[in-house]
Amino acid sequence: EKSENSPLRFGEGLGEGYLRISISDTGSGIPSDIMERIFEPFFTTKGIGEGTGMGLSVVLGIIKNHDGYIRVESEANRQTTFYVYLPVIIEEEKKITTCSVPAENLPKGQEHILLVDDEEAIVKMMAQMLSLSGYKVTPLTDTTKAIAFFRNAPESVNLVISDMTMPKMTGLELAAHLKAIRADIPIILCSGYNESVTEETLKAVxxxxxxxxxxxxxxxxxxxxxxLSHASETNH
Known part of the structure; x- marks a missing residue:
């Protein structure tokens, strides 16, 4: 059992070759019973309309995308400290080596991706990642607009990436609408830690x-x- 001042680490790190950034406050601390949940998407202790619970989740996503990790220490009624560890880039004789996998080695493409998520911050972050990989991205935060866009030109979209939990309909419901318009459209569904989606449910849509x-x-x-590869194989 962890005490309220026990450190917790999120993400993976090698321990060496990292730059550490620390941020502390002098607040009331983080209770031990919620410490392990603070990075969960949509988890918040604030009242309705006061927060989305996505702030720390987005922070963790950005850090992990840079192959870093984050550690948290909190002491009740005194302070909380976040330690961010990012890999150091070493330049030697015009050759750059890092602790992370070079972005240029990741798979890329030029296809058109329809990106749907009701959180503006997540849409912007993911759209930037996709654009850097060469894709054409249409980012939307409204499922109704996404359906209308897709219905207008279904063959222009090569792939759909959708969030699971959204105000007007779930990602599964959105997928069903899009599949009704074009049955062979490949879809990637994204969800938070606390959302249970079975393989059977995914296959059904x-x-x-x-x-x-x-x-x-x-x-x-x-x-x-x-x-995209599976969709191409299925269509041939």
Missing amino acids: GIREYLTKPIVRSDLAKSIRNA
């Missing part, structure tokens, strides 16, 4: 790829190519 938030860039890159 024709979804083959499933990612858990926060999204890691390398996992996203591989899932995109897997989904």
Whole structure:
């Protein structure tokens, strides 16, 4: 059992070759019973309308996308400290070596991706990742607009990436609408830690790829190519 001042680490790190950034406050601390949940998407202790619970989840996603990790220490009624560890880049004789996998080695493409998530911050972050990998991205935060866009030009979209939990409909419901318009459209579904989606449920609506938030860039890159490759094989 962890005490309230026990450190917790999120993400993987080698321990050496990392730059540490520490941020501390003098607040009331983080209770031990919620410490392990603070990075979960949509988890918040604030009241309705006061927060989305996505702030720390997005932070963790960004850090992991840079092959870093984050450690938390909290002392009740005194302070909380976040330690961010990022891999150091060493330049030697015009050759750069890092602790992380070079972004240029990740799978890339030029296909058109329809990205749907009701969280503006997540849409912007993922759209940037996809654009850097060469993809054309149409980012939308409204499922109704996503359906209308897709219905207008279904053949122009090569892949759909959708969040699971959204205000007007779930990602599964959105997938069903899109599949009704074009049955062979490949779809990747993304969800939070606390959302249970079975393989049978995904197969029922024709979804083959499933990612858990926060999204890691390398996992996203591989899932995109897997989904597109399977769609291409199915159509031939």
